[in-house]
Amino acid sequence: MAAQGRGSAAGGNVAVVVGLVLLLCVLLQASVAESAVFNVGDRGGWSFNTNSWPTGKRFKAGDVLVFKYDATAHDVVAVSAAGYKACAKPARGAKVYKSGADRVTLARGTNYFICSVPGHCQSGMKIAVTAA
Ligand code: CU1
Secondary structure, X not given: OHHHHOOOHHHXXXXXXXXXXXXXXXXXXXXXXXXXXXXXXXXXXXXXXXXXXXXXXXXXXXXXXXXXXXXXXXXXXXXXXXXXXXXXXXXXXXXXXXOOEEEEEOOOEEEEEEOOOOOOHHHOOEEEEEEO
């Protein structure tokens, strides 16, 4: 392939294009590596049985979780490990998100979120996301 193109104008152009495409790939990869954006629950959004969604995914501090849901039916509350485990009523002053399209930046360590509507957390509307 390289031998065929050598010396011809067409071969030179192909090499330039390939070089540019490679450069673009490297640049895109670099920007992705800085911080990733995850849609919680993928297409289903933030809903029941989302607790298994983080399984097998790799998160880093600074990555962004996007919670999409019907704001009249649900919310998102950042809770402690104990609050997550027990599906406890969030403590006063807990960070509550309720726009229906919330973006939350992950802190290093494990980040816990539940829906505070009674019964929802117990139905799996909870996630624990560990950011490296
Ligand atoms: Cu809910």
